[in-house]
Amino acid sequence: MASKAAAAAAAAANAAAKGAAEGxxxxxxxxxxxxxxxxxxxxxxxxxxxxxxxxxxxxxxxxxxxxxxxxxxxxxxxxPPKKEMRNKRKGHKCDRVAAEKRATTAELMKKMPEMLLDYKKRRWEKKMQEEEGKS
Structure with missing residues (x-):
């Protein structure tokens, strides 16, 4: 029994030496x-x-x-192919939406005088068409 174990150990050592020699x-x-x-x-x-x-x-x-x-x-x-990194910052959606709303409101306020003049002009034209239609 001991001779079998010794023979197996010797065979393993020979194989390891052979493997190391060959890389x-x-x-x-x-x-x-x-x-x-x-x-x-x-x-x-x-x-x-x-x-x-x-x-x-x-x-x-x-x-x-x-x-x-x-x-x-x-x-x-x-x-697998790598995905692109996220470039959006984390945060609450309500904060982002509020900032966008403030920005659009500021842009619309710059256009407000023109919009009011257009509205008054349309109202006046509508009034004139109604008066022409009555007479």
Whole structure:
């Protein structure tokens, strides 16, 4: 029994020495080739015939494979596209709306004398049309 354990330990040591000599790494190239079709379907899963299907590759294994590829200096094209950052400031909507209302009111107050003159002119024209219609 002890001889089996010793033989297994010796075999493991030989394999480790051989792997270190050859520069053996985590076999990410084979895994990438194996799961390429699965990785192109999305990050979390995909819809198929109206049903959501998770990837056959777990998130932990996917993350480990991604990490190995990036550490090897290769490109990882399977990440989802990044969204643009929000440039709107947070705050209460009522404050924003009130500020907009104040701004539009100020613009309308600048136009007020013209608007009043137009209104008086329209009223006068309407009055004149009514008088012409009566006579």
């Amino acid at each position: 053996y790494q985590y076999p990410w190239r084979e895994k990438l080739a194996k799961y390429k079709s699965e990785l192109t379907k999305g990050v979390w899963g995909y819809w198929e015939l109206g049903a959501w299907k998770p990837l056959a590759l777990s998130a932990r294994k996917r993350a480990r494979l991604r990490k190995e590829v990036l550490l090897a200096g290769e490109n990882w094209p399977y990440d």
